[in-house]
Amino acid sequence: MKFSPHKYQEYAVDRIMATPAIGLLLEMGLGKTIITLTAIDRLLYDSFEATKVLIIAPLRVAEDTWSRESSKWDHTKHLRISKILGNTKKREAALKADADIYVINRENVQWLVGFLGSKWPFDTVVIDELSSFKSSSAQRFRALKRVRPLMKRVIGLTGTPAPNGLLDLWAQIYLLDRGERLGTTISGYRDRYFSAGAKSGHVVYExxxxxxxxxxxxxxxxxxxxxxxxxxxxxxxxRIDRVVPLAMSEKARDQYEQLERDLLLPMSGADIVANTAAVLSNKLLQMANGAVYDEDRGVREIHDVKLNALEDLIEAANGHPVLVFYAYKHDLSRIKKRFPQARTLNTADDIAEWNNGGIPILLAHPASAGHGLNLQEGGNTIVWFGLNWSLELYQQANARLYRQGQTRSVIIHHLIAEGTIDEDVMAALEGKAVGQDALMAAVKARIERIGGN
Structure with missing residues (x-):
């Protein structure tokens, strides 16, 4: 297929070529994969500024997206891609393969750095979903930081650079410029731009x-x-965002409120206990969805309100495919029991079958379907059976359907149990988006102005 780039894509390719360390904060659906592949091809075979390229990506994206996208376009299908995936033996063999691009999942970055050490061969590194390196204490960040001086070029890609606020930016920007702009330490960054809020002794929580x-x-x-x-x-x-308010039964409401009030819900056999705020939040989200784990990890069903609402939405779709995002394993089990025809997103074959219209109900967890997967050809209806607190996962998951190539209006249904923590999560996600939008606007490319010079 011939690549006819949009103006913004041409601009982004040129910026990659001109900037040794660059962060492309491209909202989902703008084609960051083909933009980056185009730049890589030019760096390898036109300007000869790159010799060996590493792409770090979420597992499913590493397995499927980069190789599939490369083979799709006439100008990039010649690129040889080796996937550093699987067991240790397979990863070592992939490293020895003669290729232009090597792709590894982010969970194996620590292994790769340890295996190669000072013999790090990659002069160009692409970090697909740069925001997954936002934690300065994470092993993956620390590992990549050690070999950052051995890289000539770093390309960071993300559509959600600050999902939980500007504190998330330091580690990401450090991997680009080694601390030149925001400082060489996270503590210095915090001291310069933030003030301590809530704390316990010397430990600052906010x-x-x-x-x-x-x-x-x-x-x-x-x-x-x-x-x-x-x-x-x-x-x-x-894009049509729709909240579907749902009223729980009186019994379910009483159980929910008892757990919320007492942090304990006595049950026959094993109780449901929430001894910290984080555990309570998790338990209440489960109960809002209709089931909850007890102390023995048994599943206690509370209500079927969301299952019934999901059934209504599937019936209203009138045979058109529906993508359902669930939050917990018991959500998945209960949905599959109610809808035996539903399929769980597991492999590249599932993606292909969905896009070919062969799956009427596709079930996915936002953490496993949140980055880089193209599902827009298979449907235009999303149902959030259960929300989570991550703006990044929320936005990325919605972008599986609402992205470039989608030809129909996308309807996103949110099943919200009234008077529960569901409402708080929905409000928090909307609130977090404000700060991130400000960041995106502040560094927005002035393409029209630049193009006119």
Whole structure:
């Protein structure tokens, strides 16, 4: 297939070529994979500025997306891709293969750094979903930080650079510029731009942005970050977000409120206990969905309200495919029991069959379907059976259908149990989006202005 790039795609390719360390904050659906592959091809075979390229990606994306996208286009299908996946023997063999691009899942970054050490051969590294390296204490970040001096080029890709606030930015930007813009330590970054909020002794649980910190941070990273939003550059179909309020039965409501009040719900055989705020939040989300794990990891069913609502939505879809995002394993089990025809997203074959219209109900967890998977050809209806607190997962999951190539209006249904933590999560996700949108706008590419110079 011939690649006829949009203007913003041409601009993004040029920026990669011109900027040794760059963060492409491209909203989902803008084609960051083919943009990056095009730049890699030019770096390898036109300018000869790259010799060996590593792509770090979520597992499913590493398994499928990069190789499939490369083979799809005339100008990139010649690129040889070796996948550093599987057991140790397979990974070592893939490293020895003669290839242009080597792809590894992010969980194996620590292994790769340990295996190669100072013999690190990759002069160009692409971090697909840069935001998955947002934690400065994570082993994957620390491992990559050790070999960062051995890289000539780093390309960071994400549509959600600050899913939980600007504290998330430090580690990501460090992997691009080794601390040049936001400082060489996370503590220095916090001291410069944030003030300590809630704390217990010397342990700080909350950091609040200082006045004008946001503007200052944006200014610091603007020269190496390019931000683009789909609505600005693509004629996208309409997206319809719909909240479906659901009333639980009186019995289920009483059980929910008892757990919320007492942190304990006595049950025959094993109780349901929530001894911390985090556990309570998790248990209440489960109960809002209709079932909850007890102390022995047994599943206690509370209500069928969401199952009934899902059945109504599937019937209303009138045979058109429906993508359902679930939160817990017991959600998955209960949905499959109610809808035996439903399929769980597990393999590349499932993706192909969905896109060919062969799966009427596809069940996916947002953590496993949240990055890089193209599902827009198979349907245009999403149902959130259960939400989670991650804005990143929420946005990325919705972008499996609402992305470039989608030709129909996308309808996103949110099943919300009234008066429960469901409502709080929905509000929190909307609130977090405000800060991130400000970041995206602040470093947004001035393509029209640049194109006119």
């Amino acid at each position: 950091w609040k942005q200082k006045k004008e910190a946001e503007d200052r941070i944006h200014e610091q990273i603007a020269d190496i970050c390019v931000s683009m939003k789909a609505e600005d550059w693509l004629d996208m179909p309409q």
